[in-house]
Amino acid sequence: MKKRGDYLFVDEENGTYTISLTPELQDDIGTVGYVEFKNDDDVVKGDPIATLEASKTVLDVPAPLSGKVVAKNTKLEDDPKLLNSANDNENWLVKLTDVDESAFDALKNA
Numbered sequence: 305m306k307k308r309g310d311y312l313f314v315d316e317e318n319g320t321y322t323i324s325l326t327p328e329l330q331d332d333i334g335t336v337g338y339v340e341f342k343n344d345d346d347v348v349k350g351d352p353i354a355t356l357e358a359s360k361t362v363l364d365v366p367a368p369l370s371g372k373v374v375a376k377n378t379k380l381e382d383d384p385k386l387l388n389s390a391n392d393n394e395n396w397l398v399k400l401t402d403v404d405e406s407a408f409d410a411l412k413n414a
Contacts, residue, residue, distance in 0.1 A: 309368025
């Protein structure tokens with residue numbers, strides 16, 4: 305099930321929550337030229353999970369949920385333009401586990 309947290313999509317599958325940019329955010333920031341992930345394995349809602357440098361802005365991407373980071377899309381470090389892709393297999397940032405299900409349920413439906 306896909307939900308929205310501000311301008312981020314959160315897609316839940318088998319207890320893993322994948323965070324990606326919405327098309328609106330992709331349009332707002334422009335072409336991404338640089339991605340730097342935060343080193344934290346545990347994130348708290350609102351804390352930055354990555355910094356993006358794009359054609360229109362520099363943005364610290366806030367975590368829409370608290371949880372444990374189990375995967376980072378490290379391909380973005382070499383090819384940050386993948387964040388502007390429409391392909392869900394390419395444009396995700398991080399994957400979380402240990403998320404409070406009620407916090408996920410409180411997000412808006414996508």
